[in-house]
Amino acid sequence: MVYCHNCGEKLPENALFCTKCGNKVIQGVQGSAATPSDEVRDAFNRMSAEMEKAFNVAAKELQGAFQTARSNIQKTIYKEPIMCPNCGEKNLASATFCTKCGQSLAGVQASKPAEGT
Ligand SMILES: [Zn+2]
Numbered sequence: 001m002v003y004c005h006n007c008g009e010k011l012p013e014n015a016l017f018c019t020k021c022g023n024k025v026i027q028g029v030q031g032s033a034a035t036p037s038d039e040v041r042d043a044f045n046r047m048s049a050e051m052e053k054a055f056n057v058a059a060k061e062l063q064g065a066f067q068t069a070r071s072n073i074q075k076t077i078y079k080e081p082i083m084c085p086n087c088g089e090k091n092l093a094s095a096t097f098c099t100k101c102g103q104s105l106a107g108v109q110a111s112k113p114a115e116g117t
């Protein structure tokens, strides 16, 4: 229902001027507000779903990569023993001196042969 904002007279929906005071009727303010059409909204929803899917896949791949990298690092840091150049004892990678003979292990790489050089 439309009311005259000047005198409050009740007016027909399609009235352009108040039938009582002649004031111009302001109407349809809300009707013209920009709302996304269903089409646009659907497209947006589809896009978000696709993106969410892509993100999930990426997250899983990333997680897998991280786990692989982490286990590699753990293998390198914690699992590769340092062989004592003096007695052949396998020491923890974190060892600085041989646990068996006390030989300094500084500069001694983990059992893998050094690459390059
Ligand atoms: Zn009026």
Ligand SMILES: [Zn+2]
Pocket: 084, 085, 086, 087, 088, 089, 098, 099, 100, 101, 102, 103
């Ligand atoms: Zn040793």
